[in-house]
Amino acid sequence: MPRTSIPVTKLSDAGVVDPVEQNGDPVNQHALANTGKTVLRVRNAHATLARTLTLVTPVTVGGKAVADTVVSVPATSTRTFGDLSRALYGTNVPVDVETSGLKLVAFEP
Structure with a gap:
């Protein structure tokens, strides 16, 4: 089954409403x-447990896979990721989540 696309909200100088x-x-x-x-932007909605998010790096260097970026998001916390190098992550970043309790939104300047 294909991966679920994360909608990207375009930012502007007029301001935008936070996406759902x-x-x-x-x-x-x-x-x-x-x-x-x-x-x-990733928010962990769980009240007590940290949850894991993985930004998959689909590239290899010298025939060896580049390690994925694995991040633990603490309970009730939000983490924001940017500067996602296209050379490292590509133009369509695979994002793996541990649970539906991780809430995702994306923005483009």
């Missing part, structure tokens, strides 16, 4: 269109 958070999909996982300036 997308529930994490631990079955199908996610994909994020990436220009290199794309920002991903």
Whole structure:
């Protein structure tokens, strides 16, 4: 099954309404269109448990896979990711989540 796309909200000098958070999909996982300036915001809605998010690096160097970026998001916390190098993550970043309790939104300047 294809990965679930994370909608990207275009920012402007007129301001934008915060988009509705997308529930994490631990079955199908996610994909994020990436220009290199794309920002991903991840909120852990669980009251007591940290949850894991993985930004998959689909590239290899010298025939060896580059390690994925694995981040633990503490309970009730938000983490924001940016400067996602297209050379490292590509133009469509695979994003893996541990649980639907991770809430995702993305922005593009």
